[in-house]
Amino acid sequence: MESSSWPDHLPSDRRRAIDELVKGRDLTLKLRDLVHNNNNNNNNTNAAISSLNQDLVLNILKSFTNCLSILKRSYGESDEVSQVPTDPTHFTWDADVAVKSEDSEGSSKTTPTIKDRRGCYKRRKCSDSITNETSTLTDDGHAWRKYGQKVILNAKYPRNYFRCTHKHDQGCQATKQVQQIEENPPLYRSIYYGHHTCKNLLKASQFLLDSTSKDQSSMISFGNVPIADKQNHPFFSSFSSSVKQEYRDELPPSDHHNDPSSSSDHHYLLSPHDDQLTTLLSSDHGEVISGGNSSSSSLDMEVMAVESVNFDDDILQYVF
């Protein structure tokens, strides 16, 4: 699923799909601005704004839904609906085939046998995933812990594996992989698997509320030094240093997969221009909830506020 540019001879359905995506993007940006202004005014949000938000959100939903049905119709189950205009940043939603196993640790081992259970896992088979390629590493509100790094065949840079910090204390199954794929304009690909079930979403939603002002600062900073310069390792030593402060990232939502009927075999992709959507999804606030305790209260309130708009579409759930 390498991203590439659009072929010139796109089927018309596909073009329409693109249009819908573009519309959705623009509306999303408006919404972002609106929310931002609202946030600036700081007063409690008045009803007018709320309602406007709802309208915008509905439009977004409609656009994306239209797009998806178009793509589905024309490509059937194909999951190759992944080509989108190239942008420094884009996301690929891959609501792929049902996860055959909820986790990797469980059933795979019939016999733990030896104390050393290394490598006891079930290989991931392209379950729900979101691919995000950015020119910068974005921070998005979740605490990640690195658990592995692998040199990948034919790849210049190693792939790094992260799991949610709260995997053990809260059983959160979210994982992600991050890999640098280009150097000169640095380009990083993050692939998210699983869904956060931990209560740690504050950052993402909070970010949403003042995203515009944060913009670049929302990117994970490696001490203000370009990643490429900083590390001894091609990519990850520096990255890990950031992870150490609880590298946070936004992940796919944790609920949407509860719907067993959610169609499988989709491969969604959004292509926000600029890094706007990326920014939308990133967050970089602060304090670390690490340490294992973790139940911050105000946290959930914010999340609720953001999630209160009832989306039934996977994509929007992802976005929000």
Place this chain on the structure above:
DNA sequence: CGCATTTGACCCAG
């Protein structure tokens, strides 16, 4: 001292 990262081993899917 506790927690996060590093890194080699291990296991499985293809």
Place this chain on the structure above:
DNA sequence: CTGGGTCAAATGCG
């Protein structure tokens, strides 16, 4: 058999 994903001991850091 190989490449890729995960585990966990060793190590590092605050």
